[in-house]
Amino acid sequence: MKGTEAFQELLPLIKDDEPVVHANGFICRESFALKDREANFYMIGSMGLASSIGLGVSICKPEKKVIIIDGDGNLLMALGTLAMIAAEAPKNLIHVVIDNEVYESTGSQRSLSSRVQLEAIAKSSGYKNTIRVEKKDEIKVAFLKLKELPGPNFLLIKVKPCFEPSTGRVTHTPEEITKRFMQAIG
Amino acid sequence: MVASEISKIGKSFYMLSLTSQSFIKCLIHEGYKFFTGVPCSLLSGLIYELEGQKEARYIPAVREDAAVGLCTGAYLTGTMPVLLMQNSGLGYSLNAFTSLNLIYNIPILVIMSWRGKDGKDAPEHIIMGDIDKKLLQTARMEYSMLNKENCEEVLKKAKKKIYEERLPYILIVEKGLFDERH
Numbered sequence: 174m175k176g177t178e179a180f181q182e183l184l185p186l187i188k189d190d191e192p193v194v195h196a197n198g199f200i201c202r203e204s205f206a207l208k209d210r211e212a213n214f215y216m217i218g219s220m221g222l223a224s225s226i227g228l229g230v231s232i233c234k235p236e237k238k239v240i241i242i243d244g245d246g247n248l249l250m251a252l253g254t255l256a257m258i259a260a261e262a263p264k265n266l267i268h269v270v271i272d273n274e275v276y277e278s279t280g281s282q283r284s285l286s287s288r289v290q291l292e293a294i295a296k297s298s299g300y301k302n303t304i305r306v307e308k309k310d311e312i313k314v315a316f317l318k319l320k321e322l323p324g325p326n327f328l329l330i331k332v333k334p335c336f337e338p339s340t341g342r343v344t345h346t347p348e349e350i351t352k353r354f355m356q357a358i359g
Numbered sequence: 360m361v362a363s364e365i366s367k368i369g370k371s372f373y374m375l376s377l378t379s380q381s382f383i384k385c386l387i388h389e390g391y392k393f394f395t396g397v398p399c400s401l402l403s404g405l406i407y408e409l410e411g412q413k414e415a416r417y418i419p420a421v422r423e424d425a426a427v428g429l430c431t432g433a434y435l436t437g438t439m440p441v442l443l444m445q446n447s448g449l450g451y452s453l454n455a456f457t458s459l460n461l462i463y464n465i466p467i468l469v470i471m472s473w474r475g476k477d478g479k480d481a482p483e484h485i486i487m488g489d490i491d492k493k494l495l496q497t498a499r500m501e502y503s504m505l506n507k508e509n510c511e512e513v514l515k516k517a518k519k520k521i522y523e524e525r526l527p528y529i530l531i532v533e534k535g536l537f538d539e540r541h
Contacts, residue, residue: 192435194432214435216459217458218454218457218458218459218462219424219427219428219454219455219458219459221424221425221428222424222425222427222428222431222455222459223428224428225420225424225425225426225427225428225429225431225432226428226429226431226432226435227432228428228429228432229428229429229430229431229432229433229434229435229436229440230432230433230435230436231432232418232429232432232433233393233432233433233436233437233438234436251422251424251425251428253421253422253425254421254425254428256421257418257419257420257421257425257429260419261418347462347463347464348462348463348464350463351435351463351464351465354435355435355436355437358435358436
């Protein structure tokens with residue numbers, strides 16, 4: 174499955190008012206190109222921090238399902254944050270990782286996730302439910318199940334690296350991203 | 360409670376001698392109820408006070424940049440965050456400030472301890488103790504030295520920066536300002 178296909182499956186399963194925090198790089202750009210939403214927080218820099226930003230949102234907005242869309246490189250940079258998420262244990266948090274095993278937006282240098290099972294790290298950290306999927310048609314069932322079950326929950330989606338470099342960058346300014354995200358999630 | 364009463368209570372706390380207890384009470388009265396950070400012995404009294412508060416919560420962070428992320432998430436929901444850290448954490452968090460908070464206009468009140476003051480400290484603190492203020496200036500991040508007398512004034516400055524410009528503000532804490540818990 175291509176990264177784009179994973180997003181095509183995933184994004185329609187997210188309701189308009191559900192906050193989504195995106196990791197930088199191709200995660201932001203793919204999601205923005207496919208379906209821009211007001212409740213999307215596009216983190217364009219600060220690699221590794223999508224997970225802690227999502228944790229902050231989920232702690233302060235317990236009534237909403239909060240989704241983090243992370244990448245393998247981002248996750249590996251902030252493994253300690255998995256422990257923070259597990260310790261705080263927000264029931265409303267779903268941590269999705271699109272794992273292409275490379276740093277794709279910088280030229281596809283390899284990451285460690287071809288040799289390290291990220292979902293096993295999440296599980297041993299203390300996430301309540303973790304699922305690993307490798308096929309496109311498994312995403313919907315897995316994601317909806319994790320949305321139902323009390324979290325924090327973790328979905329690892331294995332994809333092939335095939336990011337199209339011509340995919341545009343997020344065109345909103347950082348300040349606009351903050352403003353509209355805050356308005357959208359109220 | 361009306362605003363003038365809150366400010367009166369706030370004032371009475373400022374006028375009492377500054378302690379970990381009075382400072383945390385002040386921050387809570389000022390509306391700061393979400394705290395996170397990585398400990399420093401100079402801030403241990405403050406964290407001890409926070410752990411006993413019903414109106415505020417302290418969430419331990421594993422690294423200072425993750426604490427910046429956590430604060431950012433809290434702010435995005437309309438909750439004003441406070442980050443407690445040692446100046447060594449400035450190194451870890453500088454990229455988070457420059458590529459997230461400073462460009463997205465996401466404020467945080469940062470309470471940073473000053474280890475390595477005047478070159479008198481353990482070796483690992485000496486360089487950062489010398490350059491931390493210069494780093495803040497270079498990153499154009501505003502700060503004040505907190506002392507026994509200026510609490511009201513510096514919190515007012517911080518409030519202006521945070522609410523009007525929506526940018527982080529740093530309060531620097533020297534050894535001896537607050538009690539230490541060991």
